Amino acid sequence: MGSAKDAIGFVGLGVMGSSMAGHLLKAGYPLRVYTRTEAKAAALLGAGAVWRESPAALAHECKYVFTMVGYPKDVEEIYFGPKGLIENARPGSYLVDCTTSRPDLAARISAAAAARGLAALDAPVSGGDVGARNAKLTVMVGGAEGDFEAVKGLLGVMGSTVIRQGGPGAGQHTKMANQIAIAANLAGAVEAITYAAAAGLDPRTVLASIGSGSAGSWQLNSMAPRMLDGDFAPGFYAKHLLKDLGIALDSARAMNLDLPLLGLAEKLFAKLCDAGYGDEGTQALYLMYEKRSAAGAEN
Amino acid sequence: MGSAKDAIGFVGLGVMGSSMAGHLLKAGYPLRVYTRTEAKAAALLGAGAVWRESPAALAHECKYVFTMVGYPKDVEEIYFGPKGLIENARPGSYLVDCTTSRPDLAARISAAAAARGLAALDAPVSGGDVGARNAKLTVMVGGAEGDFEAVKGLLGVMGSTVIRQGGPGAGQHTKMANQIAIAANLAGAVEAITYAAAAGLDPRTVLASIGSGSAGSWQLNSMAPRMLDGDFAPGFYAKHLLKDLGIALDSARAMNLDLPLLGLAEKLFAKLCDAGYGDEGTQALYLMYEKRSAAGAEN
Numbered sequence: 001m002g003s004a005k006d007a008i009g010f011v012g013l014g015v016m017g018s019s020m021a022g023h024l025l026k027a028g029y030p031l032r033v034y035t036r037t038e039a040k041a042a043a044l045l046g047a048g049a050v051w052r053e054s055p056a057a058l059a060h061e062c063k064y065v066f067t068m069v070g071y072p073k074d075v076e077e078i079y080f081g082p083k084g085l086i087e088n089a090r091p092g093s094y095l096v097d098c099t100t101s102r103p104d105l106a107a108r109i110s111a112a113a114a115a116r117g118l119a120a121l122d123a124p125v126s127g128g129d130v131g132a133r134n135a136k137l138t139v140m141v142g143g144a145e146g147d148f149e150a151v152k153g154l155l156g157v158m159g160s161t162v163i164r165q166g167g168p169g170a171g172q173h174t175k176m177a178n179q180i181a182i183a184a185n186l187a188g189a190v191e192a193i194t195y196a197a198a199a200g201l202d203p204r205t206v207l208a209s210i211g212s213g214s215a216g217s218w219q220l221n222s223m224a225p226r227m228l229d230g231d232f233a234p235g236f237y238a239k240h241l242l243k244d245l246g247i248a249l250d251s252a253r254a255m256n257l258d259l260p261l262l263g264l265a266e267k268l269f270a271k272l273c274d275a276g277y278g279d280e281g282t283q284a285l286y287l288m289y290e291k292r293s294a295a296g297a298e299n
Numbered sequence: 300m301g302s303a304k305d306a307i308g309f310v311g312l313g314v315m316g317s318s319m320a321g322h323l324l325k326a327g328y329p330l331r332v333y334t335r336t337e338a339k340a341a342a343l344l345g346a347g348a349v350w351r352e353s354p355a356a357l358a359h360e361c362k363y364v365f366t367m368v369g370y371p372k373d374v375e376e377i378y379f380g381p382k383g384l385i386e387n388a389r390p391g392s393y394l395v396d397c398t399t400s401r402p403d404l405a406a407r408i409s410a411a412a413a414a415r416g417l418a419a420l421d422a423p424v425s426g427g428d429v430g431a432r433n434a435k436l437t438v439m440v441g442g443a444e445g446d447f448e449a450v451k452g453l454l455g456v457m458g459s460t461v462i463r464q465g466g467p468g469a470g471q472h473t474k475m476a477n478q479i480a481i482a483a484n485l486a487g488a489v490e491a492i493t494y495a496a497a498a499g500l501d502p503r504t505v506l507a508s509i510g511s512g513s514a515g516s517w518q519l520n521s522m523a524p525r526m527l528d529g530d531f532a533p534g535f536y537a538k539h540l541l542k543d544l545g546i547a548l549d550s551a552r553a554m555n556l557d558l559p560l561l562g563l564a565e566k567l568f569a570k571l572c573d574a575g576y577g578d579e580g581t582q583a584l585y586l587m588y589e590k591r592s593a594a595g596a597e598n
Contacts, residue, residue: 126512140508163508173498177491181514184487191558192476198554199472206473209439209462213425215480217516255497259490
């Protein structure tokens with residue numbers, strides 16, 4: 001099976017990438033993989049994926065290449081570095097970056113790809129590790145319409161809501177709008193819970209009153225209980241949200257746009273990461289307020 | 300019918316109060332009403348309610364008195380002013396303030412009531428005009444447990460989620476936590492949509508990608524479409540949210556609590572009201588950003 005299918009390359013096998021690549025493999029596509037830490041590829045290799053020593057080596061053999069790495073600088077290296085995708089991909093192939101990255105970098109990749117007869121799309125996702133595992137990701141796509149049509153089916157193997165939002169960079173911009181709302185809702189949940197606890201209420205009983213009405217949000221209902229349980233395990237790393245908010249702020253500035261709530265949220269998460277909590281989940285923001293509240297109580 | 304039931308007084312017949320009092324009347328309770336603008340009582344009087352010239356006159360005849368007015372100063376006047384409830388209520392009667400008001404005022408009313416052999420509870424609500432009309436309000440109650448048990452059934456005539464959150468003021472504190480989350484989610488929705496529009500995306504398509512996942516909130520899904528439609532009709536007045544955020548900030552300061560997102564939200568809504576939009580719905584906050592964005596584009 002799958003022998004009639006085009007080979008697919010996948011670069012970046014972290015928690016998200018591993019699940020996403022696994023769905024492509026299960027769907028019968030010959031899979032070539034590369035990731036910085038080879039050990040992370042073990043399960044996929046055992047299931048039939050083939051290791052390649054560089055993005056270039058992988059790109060030589062594939063009509064579709066997906067990338068899912070950590071930071072814009074990683075994206076930049078994989079696309080533009082030595083042995084990078086732009087220089088080494090086969091003409092007519094499709095390069096799809098699923099990393100949450102800079103919209104302007106996505107546009108630059110798209111232009112460089114076009115100059116070499118390649119198609120590039122930005123396709124960041126939301127839905128977290130659970131969404132990746134269950135192929136229920138939301139995929140926000142930027143790129144030319146025809147190119148989107150060519151990769152839509154593959155994105156549908158990994159996600160359940162696949163929407164083209166516009167030209168190159170539009171997927172990243174959509175993801176930025178997503179992260180702005182997440183940060184606001186999460187910080188709002190933290191301040192609401194902090195206020196309730198300081199007022200001597202039982203925050204869990206407060207959630208029973210406020211969680212389902214017009215104050216309700218995914219962040220309040222999913223993250224506030226974790227905060228109250230002292231569960232700060234990462235569903236989504238604080239350091240990654242900080243990275244995303246920095247990108248959103250840069251983009252907003254480039255558009256001459258003043259978004260004070262975004263600016264405040266970025267400061268709050270920078271403080272959290274400075275305090276050593278970058279590898280905790282985003283809900284660890286609560287720890288900064290708990291201390292603040294305790295310090296206040298001492299005065 | 301209802302002749303065996305205790306008379307209930309209702310003070311304050313705005314959009315919320317009228318619906319709430321109407322449910323009590325329909326449930327068969329003899330109803331005495333008072334409100335500043337008598338014309339607002341017309342429908343209830345036509346349905347069998349009886350007009351009284353002051354809170355005092357009404358309180359003389361009722362075992363239960365509900366109040367639902369605009370601002371803490373109105374609450375203060377109705378409870379402590381000349382012809383006020385505290386001085387004129389029948390011993391053994393229950394005074395229930397449904398206004399969103401100051402937690403410290405609720406505690407003061409409770410103490411003054413107890414000194415006169417009355418029971419007072421704070422019972423602010425959420426759910427808006429629609430919730431009031433459909434008797435689906437969430438009622439957040441502060442007061443003694445026995446007093447709560449005595450009025451719980453009546454609150455259940457007007458609301459569907461009736462929870463005691465603690466002693467006097469606890470209902471107001473819970474409502475403040477609710478308003479903090481609302482303000483954060485609403486401002487987050489405004490900034491997400493503003494960002495998306497400035498980036499050249501179609502904000503409605505963006506909502507299709509981000510509305511149902513971890514960025515989702517009641518505010519984003521209910522209010523962003525209204526913003527985009529240019530529909531700023533008040534479901535909830537901007538000036539009332541500003542009042543609530545001011546109360547929340549005062550309470551936070553009294554607890555020595557630093558809530559920067561709450562502080563920022565209060566500033567944003569103060570600006571909105573200063574600009575003359577206080578009588579619009581809270582979603583009118585978008586107008587401040589639209590202008591900002593347009594001004595940016597001119598530079």
